[in-house]
Amino acid sequence: MTARILIVEDELAIREMLTFVLEQHGYTTVAAEDYDSALDMLTEPYPDLVLLDWMFPGGSGIQLAKRLRQDEFTRHIPIIMLTARGEEEDKVRGLEVGADDFITKPFSPKELVARIKAVMRRSAPTCLEDPIDVQGLQLDPVSHRVTVGDQVLDMGPTEFRLLHFFMTHQERVYSREQLLDNVWGTNVYVEDRTVDVHIRRLRKAVTHSGHDRLIQTVRGAGYRFSTRL
Amino acid sequence: MTARILIVEDELAIREMLTFVLEQHGYTTVAAEDYDSALDMLTEPYPDLVLLDWMFPGGSGIQLAKRLRQDEFTRHIPIIMLTARGEEEDKVRGLEVGADDFITKPFSPKELVARIKAVMRRSAPTCLEDPIDVQGLQLDPVSHRVTVGDQVLDMGPTEFRLLHFFMTHQERVYSREQLLDNVWGTNVYVEDRTVDVHIRRLRKAVTHSGHDRLIQTVRGAGYRFSTRL
DNA sequence: ACTTTTATGACATTAATATGAAACACCAAG
DNA sequence: CTTGGTGTTTCATATTAATGTCATAAAAGT
CATH class of the missing domain: 1.10.10.10 (Winged helix-like DNA-binding domain superfamily/Winged helix DNA-binding domain)
Structure with a gap:
C-alpha cells in the first residue's frame, strides 16, 4: 500500500529533494511547480496527502488549500504546509483553511517522514468512499x-x-x-x-x-x- | 438555561459593550477588569464560558487561560480570546494554551454571539439517551x-x-x-x-x-x- | 341527587416551518 | 477591472402545526 503524495513546490532543488526522500521511503510522488499544474494533478488517482509550499507562483498555498477543502473529492485529503521560519501568522490562516500540519524550513528528512506518517495516521479513518x-x-x-x-x-x-x-x-x-x-x-x-x-x-x-x-x-x-x- | 459568561477585559468601554450585547441575547454576565478579580469570580457558580482579553492589567490572558486549564473545576470551561488585529502570532500560543476560539477586534455583535454559540455547542456533552x-x-x-x-x-x-x-x-x-x-x-x-x-x-x-x-x-x-x- | 373532579371537542392564538425572491459572495472568463 | 454565472445566505411572507383556554359532557365520590 504505497501512499501517493503530491508535492507542490516551486523551487526545483527542494522539489527534487522531497521527491528523493519520499520515494526512498516507499512513497509514490507526483510534483507540481505551480498552481495550475497542481490542479491538473488533483484528479484520479487522487493523492493521499499534499505537501504544499506556502508561497509559489500562480497562487498561494492558501488558495490551493481552500480549493481542496471546497471540493467534495479532495475535502478529506490531508495537507501539510511548508513554511519559512517566521511566517507564524501564516500558520493561523493555514489552520483556518484546514491544513493538518506545518513543517518549517529547513527541516530534516527524518522530521518530514515522521510528520507525514503522523498526519496520515490521524486521518487514517478516511471515510469509506463507498456508494x-x-x-x-x-x-x-x-x-x-x-x-x-x-x-x-x-x-x-x-x-x-x-x-x-x-x-x-x-x-x-x-x-x-x-x-x-x-x-x-x-x-x-x-x-x-x-x-x-x-x-x-x-x-x-x-x-x-x-x-x-x-x-x-x-x-x-x-x-x-x-x-x- | 441562561448561560453565565465571564468577561475579562480591562477597557471599560469594551467591557460595557460586551455586557450589553450579551445580556441583550439572554446571557447572564459577570465582568472582571483584571487578573485578580477574574480569579475571584472563578468560583461557584462557575461561568459556562470565559471571554478573555489577550492583554490586561495584572497578568496576560494566556496566564489566566493556563490557570483555568490546570484546575480540575475549570478545566472544561470554554475560552474565547479577544485579540487585537495583527496579534496573529498570539493565536498560535493561545491555541496551545487551550483557547477554544479567537475573536479579532473589532468585531460585530453578530459574530460575537455566533462564535459563543458555536463554542458552547461544541463543548456541550452529547448526552445520548437510550431508547x-x-x-x-x-x-x-x-x-x-x-x-x-x-x-x-x-x-x-x-x-x-x-x-x-x-x-x-x-x-x-x-x-x-x-x-x-x-x-x-x-x-x-x-x-x-x-x-x-x-x-x-x-x-x-x-x-x-x-x-x-x-x-x-x-x-x-x-x-x-x-x-x- | 348533588358536588367535585376529570374528559373531551372546538377554537383562537401563537409558534415553527416552508417557500420565493432578493442580496450577496466568489470565481473564472473576457 | 469588469462581467456573467453559480451557489449561498438572508429576508419577507405564506403556510402549517402546536398550544392553551374554554364550555360542556361525563364520571366519580358523597
Whole structure:
C-alpha cells in the first residue's frame, strides 16, 4: 500500500529533494511547480496527502488549500504546509483553511517522514468512499453524483454534502445547529434558518423520484433522514 | 438555561459593550477588569464560558487561560480570546494554551454571539439517551420517535416530552403542577387544566395499541404512568 | 341527587416551518 | 477591472402545526 503524495513546490532543488526522500521511503510522488499544474494533478488517482509550499507562483498555498477543502473529492485529503521560519501568522490562516500540519524550513528528512506518517495516521479513518443506496436513491462520493436508476439528480454542493451526511446518519434527529456543525463545518457563522432553505432545495432535487419523504421535519427538534413513516 | 459568561477585559468601554450585547441575547454576565478579580469570580457558580482579553492589567490572558486549564473545576470551561488585529502570532500560543476560539477586534455583535454559540455547542456533552421500552411501547430520544412494533405513533412535541417524562418516571403520581414543572419547565405560566388536554392528546396517540391504560388518572392527585392495575 | 373532579371537542392564538425572491459572495472568463 | 454565472445566505411572507383556554359532557365520590 504505497501512499501517493503530491508535492507542490516551486523551487526545483527542494522539489527534487522531497521527491528523493519520499520515494526512498516507499512513497509514490507526483510534483507540481505551480498552481495550475497542481490542479491538473488533483484528479484520479487522487493523492493521499499534499505537501504544499506556502508561497509559489500562480497562487498561494492558501488558495490551493481552500480549493481542496471546497471540493467534495479532495475535502478529506490531508495537507501539510511548508513554511519559512517566521511566517507564524501564516500558520493561523493555514489552520483556518484546514491544513493538518506545518513543517518549517529547513527541516530534516527524518522530521518530514515522521510528520507525514503522523498526519496520515490521524486521518487514517478516511471515510469509506463507498456508494450509498437508500431505497433506490444512490449517492456515490467518488463520482460525486446522486442518481435514481439511470437518472442523474442535479443539486448544489451544499445539498450534496447535506444528503451525504443524512444518508450516513439515518434515523436520527439533528437540530439546525448540529447540521451546521456537521455539514457546513465549525467556524462558520450562518443563521439557523439557512438550513431550512437548503433542506428545501434538497427536497426539491429528490422530489421527482419521491425520495423527499425520506427527509423529515421534526417539529421543534430539527430534521431527520429516515426510511420509516 | 441562561448561560453565565465571564468577561475579562480591562477597557471599560469594551467591557460595557460586551455586557450589553450579551445580556441583550439572554446571557447572564459577570465582568472582571483584571487578573485578580477574574480569579475571584472563578468560583461557584462557575461561568459556562470565559471571554478573555489577550492583554490586561495584572497578568496576560494566556496566564489566566493556563490557570483555568490546570484546575480540575475549570478545566472544561470554554475560552474565547479577544485579540487585537495583527496579534496573529498570539493565536498560535493561545491555541496551545487551550483557547477554544479567537475573536479579532473589532468585531460585530453578530459574530460575537455566533462564535459563543458555536463554542458552547461544541463543548456541550452529547448526552445520548437510550431508547425506552415499556410493554412494546418504544420511545427513542435519538430519532425522536415513538413506535409500537413497526408502527410509528404521531404526536406533538409536548406530548412527546410528557411521554418521555412518564416513561422515565414510572409508578409514581405527579400533580398537574409537578408535571408542568417537569415537562413544560419551571416559571411557565400555564393553567393546571392544560395538562388534562395534553394527557388527553397523549392518550389518543397511544390508544390504538392499547397503551393508553398505562397513563392513569389518580383522582384528586394527578396522573401516573404505571404498568400495574 | 348533588358536588367535585376529570374528559373531551372546538377554537383562537401563537409558534415553527416552508417557500420565493432578493442580496450577496466568489470565481473564472473576457 | 469588469462581467456573467453559480451557489449561498438572508429576508419577507405564506403556510402549517402546536398550544392553551374554554364550555360542556361525563364520571366519580358523597
